[in-house]
Amino acid sequence: MRFANTAEGYGLLSRVLHWGIALAILGMLGLGTWIDRMTPDLSNFWLFGLHKSIGLTILVLVLVRLAWHRYSPPPVLRAMQHPWELYLARTVHWSLYLLLLAIPLTGWAASSATGIDTLYFDHWTVPPIAPPSESLSDLGFAAHGVLTKMLMLLLLLHIVGALRHGTGPGSALRRMWRG
Amino acid sequence: MTPLRRPPDGRMRAALLALVLALLSVAPASAATHYLLDGSGSQVGFSTDFGNSKITGNFPVSAADLELDFRDVARSNVSVTLDVRSAVASFPFAAQAMKGPKVLDARRHPTIGFRSTRVRRSGNGAVIDGALTLRGVTQPVSLYAVFARPVGSDPGDLDHLIIRLTGAIQRSAFGATGWPDAVGDEVQLDITAWIVRVD
């Protein structure tokens, strides 16, 4: 089993990162929507903490993935039926990366702006990245919400796109799953 | 001085009544007596609803200046200053949320001030109407005051006193509106200040 990427296929690290982040994101879209609807209380505070901790982990994993792909470039996308498909796929991929940086950063900034410490898994205090400010925190959470809706839309495009190119040998999905 | 950590009830109430009588008979007929904060133990306890639980905590009193006229209480004046940045609460998140920009905004408004506008006798104590400045907003607030003697002091000794003020405020009136769904609007206050006569 190859660890690094080759011109032909994805190595182990890229695949583990892809599916690990994917799973975390799906869980986080659900968890985020859920906590957004609840009234904070002593009994549910830990869910907010959990959301922040997983979100910061995703941020780190996305940075690791970006760094890794500079060092070990992923295989180029296979030629598609229409040039616009390739263009769309690339645009979606880069937008996903952008959102996966912007979403945790806005969540972190908005949380910092409330003046409340952000704890990583109840244990380490993460430094604030925004000064205490009510307007900054409102703005940050508004952006966090809008960006997560965009992410849901892009994920749908990403999944439909991947499935359109089949699941058989040589398909993008197969390469990401098996290498 | 012996710190008093108990509200003045039970045996304290008896001492209190004795004190009021003593003050009436002992206090000079003339002017008010000047008192300042004594030591660093004075604090403002607060409590408010938080879902099914409560948030409690306290602020240190950083200054108090009182002109007390025990004969003619209406001639008394009280002013108290609190240090918002040193407030503590029953759990750390609550203190941070409270000092944060959505509630007290301690960075811009590091102190809370109270200044009496009218004092009148009521029962064993006094009702103090005044202006409370919190988050830069000033609103009228009424507090109920009772006096007590530190444990162990002589009945006629007015050099050291304890003033206990109780009351409630609506935090929304001051623009301290953060987390309105989770945290109660009414905040109960219970101030205990040790004061010492300075003239």
Ligand code: HEM
């Ligand atoms: C990729 C990572 C993340 C995803 C996918 C994500 C997703 C979400 C979603 C879908 C919501 C609901 C938004 C709405 O409907 O308005 C939400 C809310 C929230 N997120 Fe995140 N989030 C992530 C990272 C973070 C991080 C890193 C933090 C803080 C350090 C954070 C803090 C919050 C908070 C506090 C809320 C609740 C906002 C409120 O109650 O108004 N999130 N998140």
